[in-house]
Amino acid sequence: MSIAVRRMSRELILYIFFGVLTTVVNFITYFLILKISKNYVFATTIAFIIAIIFAYITNKKYVFEKKTxxxxxxxxxxxxxxxxxxxxxxxxxxxxxxxxxxxxxxxxxxxxxxxxxxxxxxxxxxxxxxxxxxx
The missing domain is CATH 1.10.287 (Helix Hairpins)
Known part of the structure; x- marks a missing residue:
């Protein structure tokens, strides 16, 4: 297997792994905020924001290994x-x-x-x- 294929396979596995973790972060944040606020729209919004930030950081650092x-x-x-x-x-x-x-x-x-x-x-x-x- 070539280096490019191995790198892409690793990248896809990490993308899926961190995608699942992002979903977990979204759900946990949603339920924690919902428990405190009792407002599902607010909880959904905060969970979405936290999940997006988490996804950005993990994709940047671990999946695509991008330095800025x-x-x-x-x-x-x-x-x-x-x-x-x-x-x-x-x-x-x-x-x-x-x-x-x-x-x-x-x-x-x-x-x-x-x-x-x-x-x-x-x-x-x-x-x-x-x-x-x-x-």
């Missing part, structure tokens, strides 16, 4: 990350509406299809746009 040279570049990178995640959030919502309302698909099968699409898009945005290797 300045605070300006770090902020640009983080904004790219937030923007891409906001885009895939809309893909998620619009995909669910399209599949359920217009194609009469079930909610669970629609969520599975849309989530697979979102995971692939998030990986591609991270790999090719946010944390791309510099030349």
């Amino acid at each position: 040279s300045s605070l300006k570049n770090l902020l640009k990178e983080f904004i790219k990350f937030l923007t891409s995640r906001a885009f895939t959030y809309f893909v998620d919502v619009l995909g669910m509406i399209f599949l359920i309302k217009y194609l009469s698909q079930g909610e669970i099968s629609s969520k599975i299809i849309v989530n697979i699409t979102v995971i692939i898009l998030n990986y591609l945005f991270s790999k090719l746009y946010i944390f791309k290797a510099e030349k």
Whole structure:
């Protein structure tokens, strides 16, 4: 197996691993905040923010191993990350509406299809746009 294939396999495994951890962070944060605030919208928002920050840090440091040279570049990178995640959030919502309302698909099968699409898009945005290797 070539070095490039091994590196990509390692990267995908780490991406999936930290994706699962991000989901765990989201759920734990949601339930902790919900217990304190009793407001599911507030709890969802805080959990989403914490999960995004966790995902950014773990993707940057462990998955794509990207070093950033300045605070300006770090902020640009983080904004790219937030923007891409906001885009895939809309893909998620619009995909669910399209599949359920217009194609009469079930909610669970629609969520599975849309989530697979979102995971692939998030990986591609991270790999090719946010944390791309510099030349």
